[in-house]
Each structure stands twice: as C-alpha cells, then as structure tokens.
Amino acid sequence: MEHISMRLPGNLEELVECLEEADENTGLISGGTDFVIQLRQRKLYSGTIIDLSRVEELRFIKEDGNNLRIGAATTLTEVSENELIKKYVPALAQAAGQVGSTQIRNRGTIAGNIGNASPCADTVPPLMAFDALLKVINGKGKIVEKTLDEVVFGSGRNNLKSDEVIIEIVIPKLNDNYISAFEKLGSRKAVTISKINGAVVVKYNSDKNIIEDARVFLGALGPKAFRSQCGEKALIDRAPTQAVLNDFCHALINQVDTAIGGRSSQAYKREAIKGIAHDIFNKLFESVVPGGDS
Ligand SMILES: Cc1cc2nc3c(=O)[nH]c(=O)nc-3n(C[C@H](O)[C@H](O)[C@H](O)COP(=O)(O)OP(=O)(O)OC[C@H]3O[C@@H](n4cnc5c(N)ncnc54)[C@H](O)[C@@H]3O)c2cc1C
Secondary structure, three states, X not given: XXXXXXXXXXXXXXXXXXXXXXXXXXXXXXXXXXXXXXXXXXXXXXXXXXXXXXXXXXXXXXXXXXXXXXXXXXXXXXXXXXXXXXXXXXXXXXXXXXXXXXXXXXXOEHHHHHHOOOOOOXXXXXXXXXXXXXXXXXXXXXXEEEEHHHHEEEOOEEOOOOOOEEEEEEEEOOOOOEEXXXXXXXXXXXXXXXXXXXXXXXXXXXXXXXXXXXXXXXXOOOOOOEEOHHHHHOOOOEOOOHHHHHHHHHHHHHHHHHHHOOOOOHHHHHHHHHHHHHHXXXXXXXXXXXXXXX
8 A cells, every 4th residue: 555654844954854764765845846746647656755845944045255045945936036146147037937837936946946857947057057056965964065967867867865955056156247048938938848948158248349258058958958069159259249149049050950860859949949049149138239130
C-alpha cells in the first residue's frame, strides 16, 4: 500500500533535521506547481515529502555588498515585482513575470523553477547569463555554492542529492554599463510554456557606442539552457546597429541548426529565434536602433 508522510519544517534548523533522514524516496515541495503534477503523473508514490513552504528564512530578496541574494522560496511574483531585481537583474524580473499565470507566479518559487530542471524553465537562462550561484544545504547542515550548470542536469532532472536543498540564489551585481533582457515564445500569448527562450546581458559603453561584452543564453533547444558563443561574437566590440542585429539573428539561427538540426521543431524554431533576437535587441538598445527588420 502507498504511504506518504509529510514533513513541515518551520525553520532552517528543522529543515536540516528532515534532510538528515532523507533518502531516494524523499521529495521536496515548495510552491507545488510542478511537484503536484509530477505526483499525479507518477500515480504511485511512497515516501516522505518535505514541504519548504513554512521556512520563512527562505523567503527574501536583499542587497548584500556586491551581490543580490534571493531566498529559494521567494515566489516568482515577488521576483518579478522587486525593485532591486528590476534594477540589477532586469532579464530575471522579465522572465519571472512571464511564467505561467498570476496564480502560478503567486505560488511557484524561483528554486522550484531551477529544481524542476525543465529545458524551458524561464528563469534559468537569465540566471546563467548573470553567473548566479546557488547555495545548497545538506543533511549535515553544510552549505556549499554550486553553479546552475552543476545543479541543472536537464530534461526534468537535477543533480542534487536526496539530502540537498537550494536555500539561496546569489547574483553578482553588475555596474550601470550592463543591460539585460529576456524574451520567450510559446504557442499562445498567455500561460504559455516556452518553445524557445533567451536572455542576453551586455556591457554597453554609451560614450563609445560599443557593446564591450555579451553573454547570451538560450533555452528549450536541448536538455537545458546553454551559452551561445556565436550569438555573443555577433555582438561584442560592435555598435548596436541594424547590421549587427541582422548578424545576431543569423548567428542565433545557426545556433538553432546546430542544437536541433533534423528535428521536426527546427523549421519553427529557426523562425521563432528571429523574433526572440529582434525583441531582445530592441529591448536592450531601444533608443539606439528604433525598429528595423531582420
Ligand atoms: C499551468 C502552468 C504553467 C506554467 N508555466 C511556466 C512557464 O511559463 N515558465 C516556466 O518556467 N515554468 C512554468 N511552469 C512550471 C512551474 O510553475 C515553475 O517551474 C515554478 O517555478 C515551480 O516552482 P514551485 O515552487 O511550484 O516548485 P515545486 O513544484 O514545489 O517543485 C518543482 C521541483 O523543484 C524541486 N524543488 C523545489 N524547491 C526546491 C529547492 N529549494 N531546492 C531544490 N529543489 C527544489 C522539487 O522537488 C520539484 O522537483 C508552469 C506550470 C504550470 C502548472
């Protein structure tokens, strides 16, 4: 007979106590927007579920020296509406604000989006583009920092051990020369899972009108989001002109071909990436290159 037991830690100390006893039959639930669906799909589930929703210490957004720190159980609504995130990590605010619906964003958490490790998770490309680090605690109470690439295995699996939980996301604050943007495209306008998404962070020198550095990450083109070096090359050391936008589009089309060449979705995503490239570029350099066609 199936037997599910729930653990409801009320603080970090109690969470560690729960983790100490965790094994391969232990599951974590935060907002539950993914987990409950997985539970239903698995139909059979036997084990312990640790509910993180009462650990208030996991719910915060703060500035700390050179970093922004976001508690793991901070909701996507809180992330999308927070003034610090909008100021320092606009691409993340934009991504969180485009997840699902208001109800999903009110329950869904940032660490749940990472832990779910979906190829189309919207917050992952911006977090990767900003070089975010994850603080992970284990059943011995030890806290380590891991990159997103280490934690996200992809295709719905993460690399965390059964006694490990993300407790915090640490994002280095970039100076005013850095601007960022996120875009996604799904099959409809609202409550849509990304068929393709992308985040770009650029260091733009407005005095010289030059893009001095760029980080481009694309999602939903493989098991997990990845860096597009050809996309970056099309931008770096150049002025943000229509010609550069065209080169950026072509670079990302090539990236699609490399990532999913021969798949049935290739033709659609080749077109879709043009819109993503265009919209991101216009968001970044709106005042520099008004409109334009790729
Ligand atoms: C209708 C609908 C629309 C959606 N639209 C989008 C969308 O547009 N874009 C998008 O990216 N996602 C979307 N999602 C997916 C989902 O809402 C997000 O992934 C959300 O951020 C998950 O957060 P949660 O707190 O609900 O996670 P949960 O469901 O609680 O957990 C998800 C997974 O992460 C693990 N986990 C949770 N917290 C932690 C932690 N602190 N440390 C380690 N692992 C943890 C859980 O064990 C589980 O495996 C949608 C879901 C639904 C149902």
